[in-house]
Amino acid sequence: MLHWGTRTSRILGGEIEDKAFGPEGGPTFCTATNRLDLSLPGGSQPPADPLRRWASHILMAKFWVCAAGAGFFLACLILHSRFCGSPVLRNFAFQISWRTEEILYRLDVDWPKYSEYFTGATFSVAVDSLNGLVYVAQRGDNIPKVLVFTEDGCFLRAWNYTVDTPHGIFAASTLHEQSVWITDVGSGSYGHTVKKYNSFGDLVQVLGTPGKKGTGLNPLQFDNPAELYVEDTGDIYIVDGDGGLNNRLVKLSQDFMMLWLHGENGTGPAKFNIPHSVTVDSAGRVWVADRGNKRIQVFDKDTGEWLGAWNNCFTEEGPSSVRFTPDGKYLIVGQLNLSRLLFVAVPPVGSIGDCSVISTIQLADQVLPHLLDISRKTGAIYVAEIGAKQVQKYVPLNSFFSSFGS
Structure with missing residues (x-):
C-alpha cells in the first residue's frame, strides 16, 4: 500500500512556514524557530532545492x-x-x-521539517538516542559538513570545522559526555583521519596524520577509513579501506591502544575487499559489511576470532551498511545500488548459521542508501541517501517495535 506525500514551503519574514501533506492528504502546519543560517561564507544561504518526497512505504513480511x-x-x-x-x-x-512475526515501517514524510538544509550529498547519519539528536554528514563545496537535528525533525545547528570529505559518522554519548566521530576520506589537509568532536563541532581528538594516507600501525595511519563503531565502554572498531590502500578491521581501546587487527585485500576468512560498515551486537560479535566481497563477516569482539560469514543473501549486490534493531533480533542491511534495505534474522548466541532475509524495504530508484543508523529508543531507521541528497526516516508500526529501551 502506497501513500504519496508532497510538501511545499515558503519563507515568511525570515522564517519558514511549512505545509506538509501527509499520507491521508491532510495538511499540517508548523513555523520554524530556527532561521536559515548555516554559517556559509559571506552569509549566503543554501539553495531551496525542490523537495524530493518519495512514496510512503508500509512494508510488511508475514511468516x-x-x-x-x-x-x-x-x-x-x-x-x-x-x-x-x-x-x-x-x-x-x-x-x-x-x-x-511481521515487520511494518512507514516513511515519516514530515522528517525533517525543512529539507532545504540538505545542500550536498548526504553520505551518513548518526543517532544520539540518549539526547534525541540526529547528525547528518554531507559533502559539497562551501556548505556545512555536519547538520544537527532533533529526532522530531527540528534543525538545531550546523558546523564545518576541520572536516574535508566525511564518509561515516557515529554518535557516542553517555551521561557524562556527548561525542561525534567522523571518518574523513578527503585528500586535503584534514583527510585520511578519524576525528572526535563534541556535539557543537569542537575538535577533541584526531587519529592518524591529517592529509597523509598510509598503512602504518605505530603510529596508526589510515587510507579512506569508511566507518566506525564506538561501544559504551569506549572501545572503537574502525573499518579502514573504502577503495584505499588498506582493507582492514581495527579494534582500539578507549585510550587508543591497538587491541587487535584483521585484514588485507582478499577473499578468504578475515580478509576484505572494501570493508564499508561495522557494528557490534549484545552477544559480543562484530559484524562487518565486506562490500566488495558481497558478504558480511563476523568476529568475536574480545579475541578477534573469525566466527563466520554470510554471503548467500548478497548475490546481487554486497552490503554497504549494517545496524541492529534495538532488540538485537534483526540486522538491517543497506544495499546501495539496489536502493534496498534488508531485515536479516540474527541468532542470539553461538554460530551465525545461514543468512535469512525476512523482510525488505524497497526504496525509490536511484536514491542510493549509503549508510544508515537506528534510534535505540524508538526503533526508527534513518537512511542517508546520496542519490536523493537527503536523509529519510522510517518509523516502526509493530507493537514489538514500539517500546524499545535505550
Missing part, C-alpha cells in the same frame, strides 16, 4: 507456522528454550519465532 496443531508445542518450546534451554535450543526456537 506463519501453518501447522495449527503444532502451535501449542511451539509456544512451549520457545518459552522453555528462552528461559531454561541450551544455546542450541534457543537458536532453534529463535528460527521458529521470527517466522511468526
Whole structure:
C-alpha cells in the first residue's frame, strides 16, 4: 500500500512556514524557530532545492507456522528454550519465532521539517538516542559538513570545522559526555583521519596524520577509513579501506591502544575487499559489511576470532551498511545500488548459521542508501541517501517495535 506525500514551503519574514501533506492528504502546519543560517561564507544561504518526497512505504513480511496443531508445542518450546534451554535450543526456537512475526515501517514524510538544509550529498547519519539528536554528514563545496537535528525533525545547528570529505559518522554519548566521530576520506589537509568532536563541532581528538594516507600501525595511519563503531565502554572498531590502500578491521581501546587487527585485500576468512560498515551486537560479535566481497563477516569482539560469514543473501549486490534493531533480533542491511534495505534474522548466541532475509524495504530508484543508523529508543531507521541528497526516516508500526529501551 502506497501513500504519496508532497510538501511545499515558503519563507515568511525570515522564517519558514511549512505545509506538509501527509499520507491521508491532510495538511499540517508548523513555523520554524530556527532561521536559515548555516554559517556559509559571506552569509549566503543554501539553495531551496525542490523537495524530493518519495512514496510512503508500509512494508510488511508475514511468516506463519501453518501447522495449527503444532502451535501449542511451539509456544512451549520457545518459552522453555528462552528461559531454561541450551544455546542450541534457543537458536532453534529463535528460527521458529521470527517466522511468526511481521515487520511494518512507514516513511515519516514530515522528517525533517525543512529539507532545504540538505545542500550536498548526504553520505551518513548518526543517532544520539540518549539526547534525541540526529547528525547528518554531507559533502559539497562551501556548505556545512555536519547538520544537527532533533529526532522530531527540528534543525538545531550546523558546523564545518576541520572536516574535508566525511564518509561515516557515529554518535557516542553517555551521561557524562556527548561525542561525534567522523571518518574523513578527503585528500586535503584534514583527510585520511578519524576525528572526535563534541556535539557543537569542537575538535577533541584526531587519529592518524591529517592529509597523509598510509598503512602504518605505530603510529596508526589510515587510507579512506569508511566507518566506525564506538561501544559504551569506549572501545572503537574502525573499518579502514573504502577503495584505499588498506582493507582492514581495527579494534582500539578507549585510550587508543591497538587491541587487535584483521585484514588485507582478499577473499578468504578475515580478509576484505572494501570493508564499508561495522557494528557490534549484545552477544559480543562484530559484524562487518565486506562490500566488495558481497558478504558480511563476523568476529568475536574480545579475541578477534573469525566466527563466520554470510554471503548467500548478497548475490546481487554486497552490503554497504549494517545496524541492529534495538532488540538485537534483526540486522538491517543497506544495499546501495539496489536502493534496498534488508531485515536479516540474527541468532542470539553461538554460530551465525545461514543468512535469512525476512523482510525488505524497497526504496525509490536511484536514491542510493549509503549508510544508515537506528534510534535505540524508538526503533526508527534513518537512511542517508546520496542519490536523493537527503536523509529519510522510517518509523516502526509493530507493537514489538514500539517500546524499545535505550
